[in-house]
Amino acid sequence: MSPGARRQQAAHEGGYTPFEADVTAHLRPGAENRVTAVVNNELTWESIPPGRVEEHADGSRKQRYFHDFFNYAGLHRPVWLYTTPRTHISDITVTTTFDGTTGVVAYEVDSIGGTDTVVRVSLHDATGAEVATALGATGVLRVPDVHPWAPGDGYLYELRATLRDASDGVLDEYRQTVGVRTVEARGKQFLINGTPFYFKGFGKHEDAAVRGRGHDDALMVHDFALMEWTGANSFRTSHYPYAEEVLDYADRHGVVVIDETAAVGQNLNIAGGVFAGAKKANTFSADTIGEAARRTHLQAIRELVARDRNHPSVVLWSLANEPDNVQPEARAYFAPLAAETRRLDPTRPIAYANALMGSPDECAVTDLFDVVLLNRYYGWYFGPDDLATAETELEADLRKWAERHDKPIVITEYGADTYPGLRSAVPSPWTEEYQTALLDVYHRVFDRIEAVVGEQVWNFADFATAPGVFRVDGNKKGVFTRERRPKSAAFSLRARWRKAD
Numbered sequence: 001m002s003p004g005a006r007r008q009q010a011a012h013e014g015g016y017t018p019f020e021a022d023v024t025a026h027l028r029p030g031a032e033n034r035v036t037a038v039v040n041n042e043l044t045w046e047s048i049p050p051g052r053v054e055e056h057a058d059g060s061r062k063q064r065y066f067h068d069f070f071n072y073a074g075l076h077r078p079v080w081l082y083t084t085p086r087t088h089i090s091d092i093t094v095t096t097t098f099d100g101t102t103g104v105v106a107y108e109v110d111s112i113g114g115t116d117t118v119v120r121v122s123l124h125d126a127t128g129a130e131v132a133t134a135l136g137a138t139g140v141l142r143v144p145d146v147h148p149w150a151p152g153d154g155y156l157y158e159l160r161a162t163l164r165d166a167s168d169g170v171l172d173e174y175r176q177t178v179g180v181r182t183v184e185a186r187g188k189q190f191l192i193n194g195t196p197f198y199f200k201g202f203g204k205h206e207d208a209a210v211r212g213r214g215h216d217d218a219l220m221v222h223d224f225a226l227m228e229w230t231g232a233n234s235f236r237t238s239h240y241p242y243a244e245e246v247l248d249y250a251d252r253h254g255v256v257v258i259d260e261t262a263a264v265g266q267n268l269n270i271a272g273g274v275f276a277g278a279k280k281a282n283t284f285s286a287d288t289i290g291e292a293a294r295r296t297h298l299q300a301i302r303e304l305v306a307r308d309r310n311h312p313s314v315v316l317w318s319l320a321n322e323p324d325n326v327q328p329e330a331r332a333y334f335a336p337l338a339a340e341t342r343r344l345d346p347t348r349p350i351a352y353a354n355a356l357m358g359s360p361d362e363c364a365v366t367d368l369f370d371v372v373l374l375n376r377y378y379g380w381y382f383g384p385d386d387l388a389t390a391e392t393e394l395e396a397d398l399r400k401w402a403e404r405h406d407k408p409i410v411i412t413e414y415g416a417d418t419y420p421g422l423r424s425a426v427p428s429p430w431t432e433e434y435q436t437a438l439l440d441v442y443h444r445v446f447d448r449i450e451a452v453v454g455e456q457v458w459n460f461a462d463f464a465t466a467p468g469v470f471r472v473d474g475n476k477k478g479v480f481t482r483e484r485r486p487k488s489a490a491f492s493l494r495a496r497w498r499k500a501d
């Protein structure tokens, strides 16, 4: 950059949700203008996810973190330069309900830069035909005999909003896809369009060889095709918001999404306190995850809801993965986050994914949420190589949660590390037979408990982690290898999930 060149700087905490800066005043028409993105992947007690940097005597520094996937660096999402008219549409919010067979689409169009503007809105079906119109920055469109968005039927309308001046000249236009559907957690059921829905699918990662976490359209389409092949109807964006392209694809193909923040690893007492030297530690405290982290978390929630609220595929917000839910201070930490999410989006249920930390009575937070998401590893971390005990313990555990809360339960993690190609006549840990046998055990239990309304296997594919004695070239709980080849379990899942309900 030449001396005296004009600079604008914008900073953003968190690498998963978009941010932008208005560079208009700094551009030189005809000259070279440069955008430089500088990324720092250091994790601290204040970041989401948390981590800490160890300073060693030799001056070297080592990043430590409390989650089980590789802390990639670099840019994972595109950088766009775009222009707007001076007076332009700045945001659109759409919510949908039904009145009998009529779809009711409520919209709100925000604009900036002008006075005396008028908003005109029209809704078009998938053939492009206009099915409803309205005037005004907020309003309601009614669609008789609406084609709902539903799992497996990603039917989308398109809302076209124009911003006009006093003489009806168009100042700006924006198009927003709309899926007309409702979601609700009622009693022990999870309802989509008033019909009980059963989640079948996976926890995933944005992870592949060479690309790392970087978004790749071809890989995305391939992953969705494999999920469909297994009969999956849903996935969780474990453990961070995924690229927007992924949600666009899910919208269009009727795939149901549990949308998660990057709050993973807020737990020093998990796995026998492995992160705290096997001592009981305070996860939530002024010295660890405290007020500053909560502010980061709140901001992450605001950005997630702002980005994803118009996606019909997103049916549930997951505010965190496996936090320390037993430490009493967890309640003061999570209560304002849950309240703010509800305020920002009253149309979707909220949840967090629960690790096996204590009984439902010892849990300090689950009553703040609508759906119980449970991650369970009986027969793996708890009682490996004993699937009979795993079956009994899992069932007792799930029944306790079902009795304690009148809420639907989705099992958002269960699985076993499996080395592809390792086979055995007797199922023993790490073999393909063991993975299949363990999943079968879980499925038998789920089928016996009415409150269980979903199963998402951990994980869709093998993925990179930090090195460690528990990991052999990464986490191997994938039903597919990292190269997306099926392990044996993929075929048994396919048999279960594709059989007619």
Ligand code: GCB
Residues within 6 Å of the ligand: 067, 068, 069, 239, 321, 322, 355, 375, 413, 458, 475, 477
């Ligand atoms: C969990 C975590 C997930 C891990 C998984 C495992 O409970 O939520 O991030 O990868 O267990 O394989 O240990």
